[in-house]
Amino acid sequence: MPYPSRPTIALVTDCLFCRIVAGDIPATVVRETDTTLAFRDIDPKAAVHVLVVTKEHFVDIASLAQADPELTGDLMETAAVVAETEGLLADGFRLIFNTGAYGGQEVDHVHAHVLGGEPLGPMVCK
Ligand code: AMP
Numbered sequence: 001m002p003y004p005s006r007p008t009i010a011l012v013t014d015c016l017f018c019r020i021v022a023g024d025i026p027a028t029v030v031r032e033t034d035t036t037l038a039f040r041d042i043d044p045k046a047a048v049h050v051l052v053v054t055k056e057h058f059v060d061i062a063s064l065a066q067a068d069p070e071l072t073g074d075l076m077e078t079a080a081v082v083a084e085t086e087g088l089l090a091d092g093f094r095l096i097f098n099t100g101a102y103g104g105q106e107v108d109h110v111h112a113h114v115l116g117g118e119p120l121g122p123m124v125c126k
Contacts, residue, residue: 017053017109031085035071036078038114047117048086048093052079058110061097079112088116094123 019025027039041049054075058064065072083093093116098105
């Protein structure tokens with residue numbers, strides 16, 4: 001069943017992560033590819049907390065995965081390389097895509113959270 005009615009393309013000029021990709025807003029970039037950008041979260045929730053975004057604007061992982069599986073693969077590959085270069089592979093890490101209102105998504109530009117560097121606790125706090 002297709003993901004419901006959130007738009008794939010939003011007003012990118014108003015998008016925080018589009019502005020980071022464009023270089024209009026500074027960020028601590030840890031990896032860049034032709035299609036993706038990885039930068040440190042401004043309010044880290046773990047010892048290592050990196051966000052990985054597609055340079056092209058998609059609202060969320062569901063929209064991206066349905067529209068462009070190849071680009072989805074690029075995003076996952078960059079997340080994996082970041083996990084390796086941040087030294088997270090031996091002890092493990094968490095990859096999160098907050099999606100939509102119930103998922104707690106605050107920025108409507110698809111992003112993976114790469115979290116690690118310490119034990120992360122339970123997956124969801126109730
Ligand atoms: P989410 O709640 O999944 O949409 O996550 C958005 C994330 O973006 C949060 O973890 C914020 O701390 C992070 N964030 C917000 N503004 C910035 C910024 N200017 N640079 C880096 N990370 C940011």
